[in-house]
Amino acid sequence: MLARGIGHAEVESECERILGELALDEGDSASARSRFLRALAVSRDAADKRSEALALSWLGRVELAAGLGDHAEAHLRAALGAFQAFRMHGEALAALEDYAALLERRGEAAEAARLCGTIEASRTSMTLPRPPRAVMRWSALLDALTAALGDGHEAALAAGADVLLDDVLDRVLAAEAETDAVEEAA
Numbered sequence: 001m002l003a004r005g006i007g008h009a010e011v012e013s014e015c016e017r018i019l020g021e022l023a024l025d026e027g028d029s030a031s032a033r034s035r036f037l038r039a040l041a042v043s044r045d046a047a048d049k050r051s052e053a054l055a056l057s058w059l060g061r062v063e064l065a066a067g068l069g070d071h072a073e074a075h076l077r078a079a080l081g082a083f084q085a086f087r088m089h090g091e092a093l094a095a096l097e098d099y100a101a102l103l104e105r106r107g108e109a110a111e112a113a114r115l116c117g118t119i120e121a122s123r124t125s126m127t128l129p130r131p132p133r134a135v136m137r138w139s140a141l142l143d144a145l146t147a148a149l150g151d152g153h154e155a156a157l158a159a160g161a162d163v164l165l166d167d168v169l170d171r172v173l174a175a176e177a178e179t180d181a182v183e184e185a186a
Contacts, residue, residue, distance in 0.1 A: 009045065010048055010051060013055065016055075017051070020039060020058055024062055032062045033063070036062060037055075039054075040052060043055055053086070057091060060072045060076035061076075064098055064105075069106065073102055077172060080095050084170075093122055094134065096172075097119055100141060104145060109148035110156050112141075112145055113149060113157050113160065114159050116141065117160025119160075121162075122164075
């Protein structure tokens with residue numbers, strides 16, 4: 001790869017991530033995961049925290065799709081911390097959509113719906129439309145939440161709409177700190 005040959009780590013990481021995104025779009029999860037892991041390694045070697053966060057977020061997405069919930073959660077939370085620190089709102093919202101899908105799959109539909117309410121309100125207030133490639137995933141998540149919560153899904157979405165994005169990020173990241181503390185005590 002040209003970027004690797006000239007020692008341009010940022011470009012190499014971005015190329016690996018984009019190739020991973022294309023592989024995921026084509027349904028090749030194994031290749032996508034490999035590309036995201038390579039992007040992550042290159043980013044870490046270059047100490048490029050923004051590229052690292054993007055790689056972690058996409059790695060979380062591919063792991064979620066593969067049913068690796070614990071791995072997906074760890075990677076999504078790590079990415080969310082960096083997205084919050086760098087004020088990368090669009091990226092944070094995309095990762096939160098994956099996090100909401102993770103919660104729904106774990107049976108935490110009400111929490112996932114509240115999170116979706118925050119995501120939608122944040123996208124609207126910041127004028128950050130959902131990328132076209134994410135619309136089907138988002139619709140499927142909302143359908144799953146409607147099926148799980150029935151008539152209560154609208155109230156849960158509305159409850160989340162009043163929560164600020166930074167407050168949600170703080171809560172998700174605080175839950176990570178609590179989990180780490182419990183694991184260290186065990």
